Amino acid sequence: MTELQRQQTERPELRKSAHSIRPFRVNFPDSDLTELRRRIAATRWPERETVADPSQGVQLATVQALARYWATDYDWRKCEARLNALPHFITEIDGLDIHFIHVRSKHEHALPMIVTHGWPGSVVEQLKIVDPLTNPTEHEASASDAFHLVIPSMPGYGFSGKPATPGWGPERIARAWAELMKRLGYTKFVAQGGDWGAVITDQMGVQAPPELVGIHTNMAGAVPPDIDKAAFTGAPEPSGLSADEKHAYEHLAFFYKHGLGYALEMGNRPQTLYGIADSPVGLAAWIIDHDIWSYELITRVFDGKSEGLSRDDILDNITLYWLTNTAVSSARLYWENKLAFFAPKNVAIPAAVSSFPDDIDAPSRSWAEHAYPKLIYYKRHDKGGHFAAWEQPGLLVPDIRAAFKSLR
Amino acid sequence: MTRHLGRVLAVAGAFLAALGFGQSVTPSQEAKIRPFRIHVPQADLDDLRRRIAATRWPDKETVADASQGAQLAKLHELVGYWGTGYDWRKVEAKLNALPQFMTTIDGVDIHFIHVRSRHKNALPVIVTHGWPGSIIEQLKIIGPLTDPTAHGGSAEEAFDVVIPSIPGYGFSGKPTGTGWDPDHIARAWAELMKRLGYTHYVAQGGDWGTPISSAMARQGAEGLAGIHINLPATIPPEVAPALAGGPLPPGLTDKERAVIESLMAYNKGGNSAYFTILTARPQTVGYGATDSPAGLAAWVLVHPGFAHWSYGADPNQSPTKDDVLDNITLYWLTNTAASAGRLYWENGPRGSVIVAAAQKTSEISMPVAITVFPDDVYRAPESWARRAYKNLVYFHEVDRGGHFAAWEQPELFAAELRAAFKSLR
Numbered sequence A: 001m002t003e004l005q006r007q008q009t010e011r012p013e014l015r016k017s018a019h020s021i022r023p024f025r026v027n028f029p030d031s032d033l034t035e036l037r038r039r040i041a042a043t044r045w046p047e048r049e050t051v052a053d054p055s056q057g058v059q060l061a062t063v064q065a066l067a068r069y070w071a072t073d074y075d076w077r078k079c080e081a082r083l084n085a086l087p088h089f090i091t092e093i094d095g096l097d098i099h100f101i102h103v104r105s106k107h108e109h110a111l112p113m114i115v116t117h118g119w120p121g122s123v124v125e126q127l128k129i130v131d132p133l134t135n136p137t138e139h140e141a142s143a144s145d146a147f148h149l150v151i152p153s154m155p156g157y158g159f160s161g162k163p164a165t166p167g168w169g170p171e172r173i174a175r176a177w178a179e180l181m182k183r184l185g186y187t188k189f190v191a192q193g194g195d196w197g198a199v200i201t202d203q204m205g206v207q208a209p210p211e212l213v214g215i216h217t218n219m220a221g222a223v224p225p226d227i228d229k230a231a232f233t234g235a236p237e238p239s240g241l242s243a244d245e246k247h248a249y250e251h252l253a254f255f256y257k258h259g260l261g262y263a264l265e266m267g268n269r270p271q272t273l274y275g276i277a278d279s280p281v282g283l284a285a286w287i288i289d290h291d292i293w294s295y296e297l298i299t300r301v302f303d304g305k306s307e308g309l310s311r312d313d314i315l316d317n318i319t320l321y322w323l324t325n326t327a328v329s330s331a332r333l334y335w336e337n338k339l340a341f342f343a344p345k346n347v348a349i350p351a352a353v354s355s356f357p358d359d360i361d362a363p364s365r366s367w368a369e370h371a372y373p374k375l376i377y378y379k380r381h382d383k384g385g386h387f388a389a390w391e392q393p394g395l396l397v398p399d400i401r402a403a404f405k406s407l408r
Numbered sequence B: 001m002t003r004h005l006g007r008v009l010a011v012a013g014a015f016l017a018a019l020g021f022g023q024s025v026t027p028s029q030e031a032k033i034r035p036f037r038i039h040v041p042q043a044d045l046d047d048l049r050r051r052i053a054a055t056r057w058p059d060k061e062t063v064a065d066a067s068q069g070a071q072l073a074k075l076h077e078l079v080g081y082w083g084t085g086y087d088w089r090k091v092e093a094k095l096n097a098l099p100q101f102m103t104t105i106d107g108v109d110i111h112f113i114h115v116r117s118r119h120k121n122a123l124p125v126i127v128t129h130g131w132p133g134s135i136i137e138q139l140k141i142i143g144p145l146t147d148p149t150a151h152g153g154s155a156e157e158a159f160d161v162v163i164p165s166i167p168g169y170g171f172s173g174k175p176t177g178t179g180w181d182p183d184h185i186a187r188a189w190a191e192l193m194k195r196l197g198y199t200h201y202v203a204q205g206g207d208w209g210t211p212i213s214s215a216m217a218r219q220g221a222e223g224l225a226g227i228h229i230n231l232p233a234t235i236p237p238e239v240a241p242a243l244a245g246g247p248l249p250p251g252l253t254d255k256e257r258a259v260i261e262s263l264m265a266y267n268k269g270g271n272s273a274y275f276t277i278l279t280a281r282p283q284t285v286g287y288g289a290t291d292s293p294a295g296l297a298a299w300v301l302v303h304p305g306f307a308h309w310s311y312g313a314d315p316n317q318s319p320t321k322d323d324v325l326d327n328i329t330l331y332w333l334t335n336t337a338a339s340a341g342r343l344y345w346e347n348g349p350r351g352s353v354i355v356a357a358a359q360k361t362s363e364i365s366m367p368v369a370i371t372v373f374p375d376d377v378y379r380a381p382e383s384w385a386r387r388a389y390k391n392l393v394y395f396h397e398v399d400r401g402g403h404f405a406a407w408e409q410p411e412l413f414a415a416e417l418r419a420a421f422k423s424l425r
Helices: A003-010 A012-020 A030-041 A060-071 A076-084 A123-134 A170-183 A196-207 A225-233 A243-259 A261-268 A274-278 A280-288 A292-302 A311-324 A327-336 A365-371 A393-407 B003-018 B042-053 B072-084 B088-096 B135-146 B182-195 B209-219 B254-268 B273-280 B282-291 B293-301 B321-334 B337-350 B382-388 B410-424
Strands: A021-024 A088-093 A096-103 A111-116 A147-152 A189-193 A212-218 A351-355 A375-380 B033-035 B100-105 B108-115 B123-128 B159-164 B201-205 B224-229 B368-372 B392-397
Touching: A030 A060, A030 A280, A030 A311, A060 A280, A060 A292, A060 A311, A076 A123, A076 A311, A088 A170, A096 A123, A096 A170, A111 A123, A111 A170, A111 A196, A111 A393, A123 A147, A123 A311, A123 A393, A147 A170, A170 A196, A189 A196, A189 A393, A196 A212, A212 A393, A225 A243, A243 A292, A243 A365, A261 A327, A261 B273, A274 A280, A274 A327, A274 B282, A274 B293, A280 A292, A280 A311, A280 B282, A292 A311, A311 A327, A351 A393, A365 A375, A375 A393, B042 B072, B042 B293, B042 B321, B072 B293, B072 B321, B088 B135, B088 B321, B100 B182, B108 B135, B108 B182, B123 B135, B123 B182, B123 B209, B123 B410, B135 B159, B135 B321, B135 B410, B159 B182, B182 B209, B182 B337, B201 B209, B201 B410, B209 B224, B224 B410, B254 B382, B273 B282, B273 B337, B282 B293, B282 B337, B293 B321, B321 B337, B368 B410, B382 B392, B392 B410
Parallel strands: A111 A147, A111 A189, A189 A212, A212 A351, A351 A375, B123 B159, B123 B201, B201 B224, B224 B368, B368 B392
Antiparallel strands: A021 A088, A088 A096, A096 A147, B033 B100, B100 B108, B108 B159
């Protein structure tokens, strides 16, 4: 029995729309993998940066260490097997194929949750939280903590279709996600996300379909607009900030000053990035330069240090972008977006926030309370960064369980 | 010297430096001016064609215009021609027909074209390109400037022309340390003109050529009599905040208001994004543009100066398809995508190249001449130009031409230089 058939047996309501939910497996031909290795080996390199730090961007030594491992010991088939151990599906929503992982808990009354990745992430970011959330009794939690998990690939990302016309901004993706959950027969669910996933999850909260009972985000849209503006314009630090807020302000101001370039480039001229569609190393460098704190972590990983991410984690994600040729289609989300990244979006439904110190945006409790009138949970961690589910699943999972306890 | 020999010497130099013999080059050796010729190995051209043929393309943009960047169909066609019909050897021959030299200044090899006029008392001018340009941009003005009688000018209007490649660009060396900002380049250009024996000369530049030429004037370079610039820094202090999203000041004339509103629209339309990322992360951008010819071509064409470029569809438009590919191929063959982008990083703390205060224009007391080309980034109003440059000796807004004025309108450009520098001979 296929996973789809099994789910249809358990969930009769799926049967009538069976034509629209198709099982999916990941299987790239060997020739794609051989071609990737060939390209990496044939990379034409620039000279090294003229500084001894990352202030000019991704350092030559870091990306060469990455490329060396990628072209030799790295094995995509391991990632493919991990992905294929999970039930994958594709369904068409609003004219576009949407890929998603759908893992149902064996526990009755599990709470359905849709988890959204961001850029430069993918479903690969979420793999470590699947078992702890769906199978809590094996992970120091109880059956009443269980979730049914839906992990979609955003339009233009991974195995989802690439929009051929404009309009797929966060608002439309949020509506598609509500449709996806309803199509799966879920009449009560929650949503979670970081990065674009946080923006989309916030939009689901704004749209507030009746089935959605609450949201949880990391990289929450909770920075007060005046603070956000001050950080953006490089104005002096506002007075009266707590230690946490001062830290958050400094991160945000640094990001706006030194780290916003890629977002502006993708927001304005995503199609110009032909180089990252054609060059694996160009793609890898572009991806690992997301924010300086993640970059420094990744550099340490390729220096042989043990961190929240492994070399394979990093390359699984980059290889997924490469094999699906989604460098440019994923970048277009920035072009589509008209929303502020970090500002509150007027979410009136119950909301929960996890704040990680090495993220671009680490909102304080008071900011979160102000941004979300129905803040049901807030946790500030003393470690962890932008890719919380990937780097710190052991911190994020308990947050998610605790956040939604009252909504079950 | 052939490029091959240059490479051998460069390798030997690096070897000696590694052994600690870096000091063995004496100042007199460094000051030597060596003849230079280009000969790109056939293997490099074959490799380029092979890479072009193997290009992996993204999907098409989701709009029917260039608002997401270089459009797939147009770029695909251009790159297709690059990989099949285009012939680098033609421009190589054209360049080698000009006298080219190399000299080492402050440890970096500086490549330059040097064409003397046959006319006596020609005025020496050093012309500086910008990004994403090169000496290729300036080739069409050499004839009109050095040989004015063949181009509607008189013998008294002749120039001796020096056209250097900026450090990190074209055949010049790539700095391996920091500090090669426009001010440093300006000092190097003064040294270059001194080595050539020029005691009375002028300087010209658009794009990065403007801050570099302006810095020469600000520094009061010995022998420099004045400058002509075509991307002047005239935005006054009370208007500059509007560029960062602040309010417009009261009291602007209609013309000034139109200029700043058009600049705000330019920024809002995403035209400054490349500037932001090159300033912040030139190395990151460099990897894809170094490894992918199509990626490099698209990145060069991201410059708003190409917004009205027809990709060769209009055969009467300059630059032609071959002109633009000459320039892109020069970047490719010299592997300068990353090193050229670094100039933005070097300029970083100084900020905008069109804001008067950022460029310290008030410190320039030397004669300044400006030509405004209507399709450039902005049309500097004369009122602002007079405030920014206290010794403005020439101001003229012409009726055609854009950011790459020397490339697009060489005859008009040369006529402007003749008129602008008449009083400084």
